[in-house]
Amino acid sequence: MVTNTDGNVQTDAVQPGVSQEGTKSKESADNTLQTDKQGAEGQQQVQTQSLTPEQIQKMINDALTPVVEGAKREIQSIKDKSKSEVEAALRRGQVPNKILSQVKTRIQEESPDLAKEIEIAELREKVGHYEGNEIANQTQQQQAMFAQQFQDQMNQFITTSGVDPKDKKIDWGDDATDYLTKQSRILNSVSKILKSREDDIKKTIEQQVKDAETKLRKELGLDSVSTTNQTPKSNKPDSEKTPNDWISAGLQKARKKTGG
Structure with missing residues (x-):
């Protein structure tokens, strides 16, 4: 029981089953948690305010660099694999034209530069194949002519x-x-x-x-x-x-x- 400024007597209300000491203990604990939270927030705010914009940007870059590099490697790996598969298919001639066209379209959408390289590789392959056939045909003809000339010369020598x-x-x-x-x-x-x-x-x-x-x-x-x-x-x-x-x-x- 306490006396207010008017001189009247005021009685503190006490909840049934709860002692006055227990109530004070709970209020003290709540005040302590609130004080700790405010202290941590204040410390973090002080620490953030003490960093320069350059330092903050560096922290962001350091955090993002591994992610960006990993993404680049993954994209390059997909490009290399796609290029290798298409070139191998061109050499073997085992991929249907429809599927090959779909692959080329996808590569064209994802990487126009890579699509250009593949197109150049196709042209080189066609030119090389044509030249190879021409050289092979000429070589076979020359070998046949030489073999006949050799046989004729040997027959003439033997007869003579x-x-x-x-x-x-x-x-x-x-x-x-x-x-x-x-x-x-x-x-x-x-x-x-x-x-x-x-x-x-x-x-x-x-x-x-x-x-x-x-x-x-x-x-x-x-x-x-x-x-x-x-x-x-x-x-x-x-x-x-x-x-x-x-x-x-x-x-x-x-x-x-x-x-x-």
């Missing part, structure tokens, strides 16, 4: 050498990787054929000389006594006579001159 181009002993070098090796194998095989033929002729001549010598010694009686002075005549034409025939004819003429 006195060998039949159909001779199975000729090594045409069909499995050779280049024409130089092929030519070398052909020439070597022809040389072997000619050498073998020369050896055969030499052996034949040696045998004919040996037979002529044996016959001559027999006709002259160097190895045995001849039982007859008659020498058989050869009726062969000159073109068919062997060295033995010529020797026999020469000996016969010599006997006639000497009276044998």
Whole structure:
């Protein structure tokens, strides 16, 4: 109970079931929370007011930079992937024209510069493909002409050498990787054929000389006594006579001159 300025007695109202001390404690706690909140707001306001506009802008930039850079990387990744996919599709020719047109339209909307690069790449691809086909056709024609000329020259050489181009002993070098090796194998095989033929002729001549010598010694009686002075005549034409025939004819003429 308290006395007011008029001298009247005033009684404090007390809620039922709540003591006066409890009420004062609650009011004290509320005042403390309000004081702390006001203190924090005041401290934040003082701290914000102490920053310069440049510092505030820097804080904003620092906070936004990672987000902006991440967004740029994501966009660039999408562009690179789209460009790679379109270029690969152009090379393989496996993307339908309708889908390819849709992709190009989307890229044109998102990145006109990238669309221009892709268009240039397409033109280069077409020009390169055309030039490649032309070069391939010309190369095939030139190779065919060279192969025919090579074959004709080899046939002429073999024939001039006195060998039949159909001779199975000729090594045409069909499995050779280049024409130089092929030519070398052909020439070597022809040389072997000619050498073998020369050896055969030499052996034949040696045998004919040996037979002529044996016959001559027999006709002259160097190895045995001849039982007859008659020498058989050869009726062969000159073109068919062997060295033995010529020797026999020469000996016969010599006997006639000497009276044998």
